[in-house]
Amino acid sequence: EPEVTQTPSHQVTQMGQEVILRCVPISNHLYFYWYRQILGQKVEFLVSFYNNEISEKSEIFDDQFSVERPDGSNFTLKIRSTKLEDSAMYFCASSERQGTELYGEQFFGPGTRLTVL
Amino acid sequence: AQKVTQAQTEISVVEKEDVTLDCVYETRDTTYYLFWYKQPPSGELVFLIRRNSFDEQNEISGRYSWNFQKSTSSFNFTITASQVVDSAVYFCALSETRDDKIIFGKGTRLHILP
Numbered sequence: 712e713p714e715v716t717q718t719p720s721h722q723v724t725q726m727g728q729e730v731i732l733r734c735v736p737i738s739n740h741l742y743f744y745w746y747r748q749i750l751g752q753k754v755e756f757l758v759s760f761y762n763n764e765i766s767e768k769s770e771i772f773d774d775q776f777s778v779e780r781p782d783g784s785n786f787t788l789k790i791r792s793t794k795l796e797d798s799a800m801y802f803c804a805s806s807e808r809q810g811t812e813l814y815g816e817q818f819f820g821p822g823t824r825l826t827v828l
Numbered sequence: 829a830q831k832v833t834q835a836q837t838e839i840s841v842v843e844k845e846d847v848t849l850d851c852v853y854e855t856r857d858t859t860y861y862l863f864w865y866k867q868p869p870s871g872e873l874v875f876l877i878r879r880n881s882f883d884e885q886n887e888i889s890g891r892y893s894w895n896f897q898k899s900t901s902s903f904n905f906t907i908t909a910s911q912v913v914d915s916a917v918y919f920c921a922l923s924e925t926r927d928d929k930i931i932f933g934k935g936t937r938l939h940i941l942p
Contacts, residue, residue: 742928754873754919756929767927800871808928818931819873 713737715802715820723826724793734821736805742815743786744804745778747771748822754802760786774784793827800824830855832922832933840939841910849905850938851920855883862903863921863930865888873892874929879903915940 716735720800724730738745744756759766760778786805790797800822808815831854840845853862864876877887879896887894891908907914920933 713921744929746930753934754921754932756931759927759929767899767929770927802873806928816878817928818874821872825870 713805714825715805715818717801717820717823719809719823720821721824721826723828726795726827727792730790730793730825730826732803734786734788734803734805734820736785736786736803737807737818738784740805740815740818742766742806742817743780744777744817745788746802746804746819748800748802749791749796750799757788790825792800793825795827798825798827802826809811830857830860830922830924830931831918832931834920834933834936836936837934838840838937838939840941841852842941843912844909846906847862847910847938847940848910849907849918849920849938851902851903851905851933853901853920854923855924857924858926859925859927863919863923864894864903864905865919867919867935869916876905877920880882886925912940912942914938 713759718733743760746754747757750753756769757773758768758778775791779787802822803820806815806817833852848885859879862879866874866876870887877894884896889915893906895904917937923930
């Protein structure tokens, strides 16, 4: 069964460093998402991405964040200069939504736990 | 504005008891989707169910059942004959069709005691 994969499973970085979290969505999916979950809190939407551009972003997704689909398979989230409060679990998701369909099931990856020291 | 409220922060029950997790939602849309996810200690999100706003039929899957009532904007989740393996955080969530981001509630941490 196809699944969303994420690497690494755990990333430790120093405050101020850049990190790139990687995701491989399900191959025929066209919509991609990042969500964040600070430890012990709810899962929060960060950004959605379709047709090589951001569809929607939340208030959390400020200028320190960027997303990219550098090739046909990967979808990345970059944090330019990490802060302590960026420590969280980051989930990637991809959707089978096609074109102008109103809805497509989102499939979540296992998450990357980011620890900023 | 869209919002999901899970008033129960933490619940503990003894194994084999039934337990109901409450979820109340707010939305402006007439077409929307409701979800339940399970997050075990390992951290991944496990999809349990999706319901669209036009389908108010209750759903049963093994020991799990869901009660969707549009009149009270609730989508409650019941585990029958709970087991220790049911211990996890459970999230109720909502997605409107105007955009497809999923809005999660704060979750209910469920402890099943042996």
